[in-house]
Amino acid sequence: MHVNVGTVHPYPGSSLFEYCLNKGKIPDKLAYYNSIDQVCYNMTSLPDEEFSRLMSHITATVNSCAVPMAVTVASRQDTAAFSGETVHNGNRKPWELWFVCPHCSERVYARELLGEEEMAHNCASFVTGCPVCHLRSVVRVIPSVT
Numbered sequence: 628m629h630v631n632v633g634t635v636h637p638y639p640g641s642s643l644f645e646y647c648l649n650k651g652k653i654p655d656k657l658a659y660y661n662s663i664d665q666v667c668y669n670m671t672s673l674p675d676e677e678f679s680r681l682m683s684h685i686t687a688t689v690n691s692c693a694v695p696m697a698v699t700v701a702s703r704q705d706t707a708a709f710s711g712e713t714v715h716n717g718n719r720k721p722w723e724l725w726f727v728c729p730h731c732s733e734r735v736y737a738r739e740l741l742g743e744e745e746m747a748h749n750c751a752s753f754v755t756g757c758p759v760c761h762l763r764s765v766v767r768v769i770p771s772v773t
C-alpha cells in the first residue's frame with residue numbers, strides 16, 4: 628500500500644468547487660483558473676494562519692520521511708499497448724521501465740503511464756513499491772532505449 632499526502636484541490640464541476648464558491652473560499656472564478664495549480668485553499672473552519680502553520684508542519688513531517696530515489700537504467704515506450712490505453716489517457720502513454728531498487732539492489736521492472744511533456748523535459752517520476760523487498764521509492768525516469 629502506498630500513501631501520499633497532499634492538499635485537496637476543488638476542481639470545477641465538483642461539489643467541493645461549488646462549496647468553495649458558496650462559502651467565498653474561491654472569491655473569483657477567473658483568478659481561480661489563472662492559479663489553479665498554485666494555490667492551496669483552506670477549506671476548513673480553521674483560521675488561515677493556523678491552517679498554514681499546520682500544513683507546514685505536515686509537509687515538514689512528510690518530507691522527513693522521504694523515500695529514497697532511484698533512477699531508471701532503461702526505459703522505452705510500450706508500443707505494443709492496446710490502442711485504447713494510448714488514446715484515452717490524454718497525454719499520458721504507457722512506458723516500460725527498469726530501475727535498481729535503492730533498498731535491496733534488485734533490478735525491477737515497472738510499467739507506468741507517463742506524460743509526454745514530462746518525458747520530453749526529463750522530469751517524469753513516479754512512486755512505486757519494490758516487488759522483491761516491498762519498500763517504497765521514488766523513481767526518476769530517464770528516457771532511453773533498451
Ligand SMILES: [Zn+2]
Pocket residue numbers: 728729730731732733757758759760761762
Ligand atoms: Zn527492493
